[in-house]
Amino acid sequence: MSLTKSSIKHSQIGDVLLEAVVGMLIAGIVVMGTIYAVGRGSNAQYVNNLKGQIVDAVRGMLIAQGVSACGTNVSLIVNSKVYTAVVSCTPYTNVTASFPGLSGTTPVTVPTTQAQSISVSVSVPDVGGTIVIGDN
Numbered sequence: 001m002s003l004t005k006s007s008i009k010h011s012q013i014g015d016v017l018l019e020a021v022v023g024m025l026i027a028g029i030v031v032m033g034t035i036y037a038v039g040r041g042s043n044a045q046y047v048n049n050l051k052g053q054i055v056d057a058v059r060g061m062l063i064a065q066g067v068s069a070c071g072t073n074v075s076l077i078v079n080s081k082v083y084t085a086v087v088s089c090t091p092y093t094n095v096t097a098s099f100p101g102l103s104g105t106t107p108v109t110v111p112t113t114q115a116q117s118i119s120v121s122v123s124v125p126d127v128g129g130t131i132v133i134g135d136n
Contacts, residue, residue, distance in 0.1 A: 047127050053078045058085060058120050058133055067116055076122065083124060089116040 057076040061069065070089035075082050092115040119134035 050078070050124065050126055051131060054083065054122055054124060054131055055133060057083075058122065061085065062118065062120070067118070070116065070118070083122050085120050085122045088119050088121075090119075091116050 054076065057078050061074055061076060065074070067089060069087045072087055074085045074087060076085050077083075117134065119132065121130050121132045123130050
């Protein structure tokens with residue numbers, strides 16, 4: 001059986017259409033993967049920015065209130081949302097310090113109301129949990 005020009009042409013009918021469909025399918029998969037990756041990156045950026053803003057708000061609160069915030073719940077406003085920060089403090093006792101150039105340690109008397117370890121926890125559902133700042 002010999003192949004003629006018309007039989008070769010007839011056997012290729014629809015091949016270009018099929019190749020175009022496969023190409024469009026592959027291009028669609030690539031575009032959807034790119035959109036997914038950009039969305040995940042955008043969400044991660046949002047979460048990191050929110051964490052940074054909450055840490056800044058906690059710093060500002062601690063600068064303004066200091067140890068007087070110990071044992072209280074403080075409202076923080078970040079991006080028009082109110083978050084509650086729970087502030088807990090643990091006083092240090094027997095504080096000693098050593099200074100370069102001096103031998104030994106020199107005891108320093110610090111009131112326990114001033115020498116405290118401060119821990120702040122803020123529940124933030126937008127980041128999927130609680131942000132804890134300070135010693136645990």
